[in-house]
Amino acid sequence: MNHPFHASGGTAVVVGASLSGLMSALALSHIGMNVTVLERSNGKDRGGAALPVAEGLLRRLMGRDAVGRTLPSGPQAWADVHSALRAIVETDSRIRVRTLERVARVDQDEDAAWAVTEGGEVVTGDVVVGADGHASVVRRHVAPDRPEAMFAGYLIWLGIVDERELAAAPWPAQLAILEERDYCLNAYYLPGADGSQAAGRRRLGFGWYDAGRNDLLRASGAVVGDVVRRTLRADDLTEATYRALMDEAEAIWPDPWREAILHCLARRTVIGTPVGEYMPPRLSHGRVCLVGDAAHVPSPMTGKGFDASAWDAQALAGALEAGRVRGDVGGALRRYESMRLDDARELVSSGYAFSRSFARCGSPARRDASGHR
Ligand SMILES: Cc1cc2nc3c(=O)[nH]c(=O)nc-3n(C[C@H](O)[C@H](O)[C@H](O)COP(=O)(O)OP(=O)(O)OC[C@H]3O[C@@H](n4cnc5c(N)ncnc54)[C@H](O)[C@@H]3O)c2cc1C
Structure with a gap:
């Protein structure tokens, strides 16, 4: 050979x-x-x-x-x-x-x-x-x-939405990185599906970092032991989880990101990717x-x-x-x-x-102390 x-x-x-x-x-x-x-x-x-x-x-x-x-x-x-x-x-x-x-x-x-x-x-x-x-x-x-690869202790909710499906808003021009309570949000513009960069025809993408759903990741088999197995998709999420995410998005994120996230949650187009390293x-x-x-x-x-x-x-x-x-x-x-x-x-x-400090946000002690969840 x-x-x-x-x-x-x-x-x-x-x-x-x-x-x-x-x-x-x-x-x-x-x-x-x-x-x-x-x-x-x-x-x-x-x-x-x-x-x-x-x-x-x-x-x-x-x-x-x-x-x-x-x-x-x-x-x-x-x-x-x-x-x-x-x-x-x-x-x-x-x-x-x-x-x-x-x-x-x-x-x-x-x-x-x-x-x-x-x-x-x-x-x-x-x-x-x-x-x-x-x-x-x-x-x-x-x-x-x-x-x-080892589970880093948190997941990212990811979504993409057409700008034209959202109400007109004063859109920030650049990548936004927001930190609120125990969460972090990256939000960014993407060209439209036709490649257009023109305002009104772009898409808006977001990654919402969440360290508070490790029980869900383990119960669904998305994380087994310390190892990431798969991404959470619509079938993995109950109505109660969607409701909780919508309530949190309402309470935490400002528009236009809030509207984009709620839009994707309502259409069940959000996926939850456990982060590995x-x-x-x-x-x-x-x-x-x-x-x-x-x-x-x-x-x-x-x-x-x-x-x-x-x-x-x-x-x-x-x-x-x-x-x-x-x-x-x-x-x-x-x-x-x-x-x-x-x-x-x-x-x-x-x-x-980032991972070490963010993952700690999801620990029970931290959540009790902050009183947010
Ligand atoms: C949530 C998330 C957000 C990210 N954000 C960014 C970012 O902002 N900027 C950035 O630069 N990078 C980002 N990345 C990383 C980036 O997406 C990857 O580094 C890049 O896409 C390279 O991935 P890959 O092709 O190596 O692996 P993957 O995309 O995982 O592809 C692996 C491929 O191998 C196939 N495969 C697996 N096992 C087998 C097998 N046994 N036999 C045959 N085929 C197999 C799979 O089906 C898949 O097609 C992000 C990643 C994630 C998960």
């Missing part, structure tokens, strides 16, 4: 077709690798967070702009970034995305690395890249001594490496997880391109790790202070 990595462009198996996986696939294709991306879901968009897209991101990853496609810079909705990257990937003949393929484990020998799907198929390449998010399966191979001890092992949230999970309060994922993709391709001259995949991935590990650790560490 010998793969002449140095002679051809080489092959990569990327686990996960979300933002990190797609960006890595584009960067690896750019250096001439043939890439198979395995994604457990059907690849549909999911709602949620907004992300800051750096100017010139595609050019950095692909060495050029995408023909006929754009990825606007500035704050963008997660779903818009995902569908733009997905559309670009689909035009790339060196990348094949296979959906509904859940990877059960990965392994390697001297000559190759491979992912084994739950259906038992073995998909082999010169490298395997774990882009499979905060609960990464690939991480178990790279860092068996520290495989899990992962401090990486390493990013590679032999022919297998990690990128994005598989590699490092900072608190979303840092606002830098996406940007770090883009740098991972770029550094990985740079290291592999240099390593190809010597045909040394392991050395190339060690170089990738040396390029990214310190920054990744610093990023995760930068979210700790």
